Structure formats: structure tokens, C-alpha cells
Amino acid sequence: MTGAVLGIVILRFGFDTGFIQLQNLAAYAFAVLLIMSLPYCLRRSGHVRVEVLSERLPAGYLPIADSVALLLFMVPVFGLLAWAWMPDLLYSWSIREGSVETGGLGGVFLVKTTIPLSGVFMILQGIALLLDPEDAGT
Incomplete structure (x- = not known):
């Protein structure tokens, strides 16, 4: 992803040209990285907490x-995210959805597949944390 963005910048400002496929590749990579990092972040306890009351409550809270x-x-x-996204995902797969830009990179349907997949992974990660709470954040 970093190489793609660097290539876009060099092409744009060094050679005054653009490469739509490379821009799409950087956007797809960022989208997949972001959505698929959610379960990992939950596993590592990297989520943001607003702890207003817990400081005054018992340790087991x-x-x-x-x-x-x-x-x-x-x-x-x-679960709702994975279930509600299915009609759009199935339609995207049926037409093999590609880029909205002319000459762009195909495969948007593959990127869209990561949304319900990440939802399922989040549920599985949540269940894993429920079954073994002492192992969370390691």
C-alpha cells in the first residue's frame, strides 16, 4: 500500500501523469487493511474505552x-452487519462489480466481501474472548 501511494505521488508530481489502476489498488488495500484489522484490534484490546465510572468500581467490574x-x-x-450486507454483496458478485472510474481496477466485489467477513471474524473473536478472558490483550 505504501509503495502504491508513493508511486502515485511520484507519477503525479514528478511526471504529471496519473495511473487509475494504481490509485484503485491503494484504495482497495487501505479498505481491506482497515476492515480486517478490527478483529485483531479487539484481540489485542486496542479498542478505545471511555472509562468514567470504572475507576471507582471493584476490580471485577x-x-x-x-x-x-x-x-x-x-x-x-x-451479526446484523454481515446479514444486512448480503443482498448488496450478492448483487456485486453477480455483476462482478469493478471500479467506478473509467479504466479503473476491477474486483470491487472482492473488497466488499471483506465487510461481512470482518463481521463474522469479530463475532468469532468476541466468542474467543468470552471463553478465555484472561488471554485478552496478550
């Missing part, structure tokens, strides 16, 4: 709060 949040919020939200 945080694991219980995490378990409740995983069950009541994360699983339904990411």
Missing part, C-alpha cells in the same frame, strides 16, 4: 462489563 458488551452489543451489531 471490567471483565463482566466486557462480557455483557460482547454479548449484548457486539454480536448483534456485527
